[in-house]
Amino acid sequence: MAKAKGETFGVYHKIAIGGFSFTILAAIFLLFGAIWKKGCLVWTWVVIIILVVIIITTVYIIKLCKEWEFTTERTRVYTIFGLIISPCFCLYLVILSVLYALELKKSRSEMEDRIVIYSLWCF
Numbered sequence: 001m002a003k004a005k006g007e008t009f010g011v012y013h014k015i016a017i018g019g020f021s022f023t024i025l026a027a028i029f030l031l032f033g034a035i036w037k038k039g040c041l042v043w044t045w046v047v048i049i050i051l052v053v054i055i056i057t058t059v060y061i062i063k064l065c066k067e068w069e070f071t072t073e074r075t076r077v078y079t080i081f082g083l084i085i086s087p088c089f090c091l092y093l094v095i096l097s098v099l100y101a102l103e104l105k106k107s108r109s110e111m112e113d114r115i116v117i118y119s120l121w122c123f
Helices: 011-036 038-064 071-105 110-122
Strands: none
Touching: 011 038, 011 071, 038 071
16 A cells, blocks of 8 residues: 555554554553542453453554565564563553452442442442
């Protein structure tokens, strides 16, 4: 597929920038979840980051397969290295976040649980 005149980024770069944007949004959810001690915001971060990692990893695997003949050895090694390290690191962060969300759930009192259930029932 030919690039349009003046187009700087290809489709893979656009998907990566979109994933980066969602990651920043997810980080804001995680930050507010930690400040306000709200487990639902932490769980939102977990869901967003898992989806972003799956999408970005899949896109870069497809990119590597399509451009295998045209890339240098060094580029292939760096891409494969990134495809292995990035999901593992994100999995580690997700595990830490899930443990934190479960810890937040344990620290809530029974009265807070009743307030949350009542407020959900009102909606």
